[in-house]
Amino acid sequence: ATPTALMVGTGRGAQLGILIKGPEVLESTRKVDTVVLDKTGTVTTGRMTLLAVHTADGTDEAEVLRLAGALEHASEHPVARAVADGAIQKFGSLPAPEDFANVPGLGVQGVVDGHAVLVGRERLLEEWAMELPPRLAAARSEAEAGGRTAIAVAWDGEPRAVLEVADAVKETSAEAITRLRALGLTPMLLTGDNRAVAESVARQVGIAPEHVIAEVMPQDKVDVVKRLQAEGRSVAMVGDGVNDAAALAQADLGLAMGTGTDAAIEAGDLTLVRGDLRAAPDAIRLARRTLGTIR
Numbered sequence: 638a639t640p641t642a643l644m645v646g647t648g649r650g651a652q653l654g655i656l657i658k659g660p661e662v663l664e665s666t667r668k669v670d671t672v673v674l675d676k677t678g679t680v681t682t683g684r685m686t687l688l689a690v691h692t693a694d695g696t697d698e699a700e701v702l703r704l705a706g707a708l709e710h711a712s713e714h715p716v717a718r719a720v721a722d723g724a725i726q727k728f729g730s731l732p733a734p735e736d737f738a739n740v741p742g743l744g745v746q747g748v749v750d751g752h753a754v755l756v757g758r759e760r761l762l763e764e765w766a767m768e769l770p771p772r773l774a775a776a777r778s779e780a781e782a783g784g785r786t787a788i789a790v791a792w793d794g795e796p797r798a799v800l801e802v803a804d805a806v807k808e809t810s811a812e813a814i815t816r817l818r819a820l821g822l823t824p825m826l827l828t829g830d831n832r833a834v835a836e837s838v839a840r841q842v843g844i845a846p847e848h849v850i851a852e853v854m855p856q857d858k859v860d861v862v863k864r865l866q867a868e869g870r871s872v873a874m875v876g877d878g879v880n881d882a883a884a885l886a887q888a889d890l891g892l893a894m895g896t897g898t899d900a901a902i903e904a905g906d907l908t909l910v911r912g913d914l915r916a917a918p919d920a921i922r923l924a925r926r927t928l929g930t931i932r
């Protein structure tokens with residue numbers, strides 16, 4: 638394509654809400670055959686709400702909310718915001734945690750009012766040699782079977798509760814994925830969340846269960862992209878989180894949600910300004926047209 642055509646393509650992209658880092662990006666956009674989509678914040682809104690609290694025998698629900706909420710208040714994760722907002726609604730203010738630490742892909746840990754508190758995936762508790770009692774394990778399974786994310790809460794060496802959180806699929810996601818497929822591309826869902834939740838989201842937007850890659854640790858997302866590339870695929874990655882930055886950079890084409898983190902936007906080749914996934918098929922169509930290959 639001529640430099641003028643590339644300039645026009647870039648300008649048209651801006652009108653469609655697609656910011657293109659440089660004209661050369663259109664070339665990689667054109668070649669893509671597989672689109673890997675992050676779940677939380679990309680396919681879903683990322684605005685989670687706390688739906689239920691299941692407590693262990695003898696545990697006070699208000700205490701669960703207060704300690705878990707205080708710890709999550711220090712985290713930016715969508716799950717953390719849901720838990721902290723639920724607690725703030727109830728208590729107004731929360732104690733400040735000490736020794737707070739994020740455990741990427743697993744949860745958070747810290748000390749609240751003298752209690753050593755953990756909030757996160759069941760695996761986080763397992764790392765501290767704790768196991769959910771049968772009642773809480775049953776609540777966890779039921780939540781996940783229903784497509785909700787189950788979060789475990791423990792303090793002072795005892796599992797105390799399971800929280801249920803969920804977010805909604807964006808209204809535009811299913812249409813975007815239908816259009817990607819119509820362009821001959823294979824959409825895949827990639828997430829750190831558990832398989833049942835991931836498959837429930839996939840079902841809602843029309844991604845095949847065999848194209849769901851779940852329970853992937855943040856640092857391993859990049860390896861999933863490498864593996865697909867090693868299979869001979871030309872991979873576009875769409876993401877919004879700090880977690881997605883390395884995978885966005887590794888992909889043949891990185892598409893960052895404009896509503897996402899700065900780290901994702903810096904790592905991407907394209908920014909979907911409005912956070913609307915339909916801009917992804919728009920970008921690919923635009924690149925094919927600009928470079929004169931209508932498939």
Ligand code: ADP
Binds near residue numbers: 677880
């Ligand atoms: P995603 O890939 O969907 O954006 P992450 O890799 O950030 O998700 O997190 C994976 C899982 O780890 C979450 O679904 C949640 O179960 C758990 N998790 C991560 N951070 C937190 C937190 N701050 N509090 C509770 N759970 C968390």
Ligand code: MG
Binds near residue numbers: 675676679876
């Ligand atoms: Mg995300």
